[in-house]
Amino acid sequence: MVKLYLAWPRLDTTxxxxxxxxxxxxxxxxxxxxxxxxxxxxAADLPERPGGEDLAEQYALAAVIRQALGRLxxxxxxxxC
Numbered sequence: 815m816v817k818l819y820l821a822w823p824r825l826d827t828t829x830x831x832x833x834x835x836x837x838x839x840x841x842x843x844x845x846x847x848x849x850x851x852x853x854x855x856x857a858a859d860l861p862e863r864p865g866g867e868d869l870a871e872q873y874a875l876a877a878v879i880r881q882a883l884g885r886l887x888x889x890x891x892x893x894x895c
Contacts, residue, residue: 817842 817838818831825831883891 815835818835821834821838822831825834
């Protein structure tokens, strides 16, 4: 109804705004329905965490990658490095 109120000055009210209101309601319902499908869904059981790797190994690998990126010429480096 707020959308109809905001559009009211632009409407031709002599023919009746029912069709316009119907279109607003259908479009709003569709957008809410689509947005609902993009949201997360609750789960009864949490998924298993990826494991096996030691955090120290991950940090060492990240340090090696940063050093390798530091040796690249400036034009070949990713932004922010």
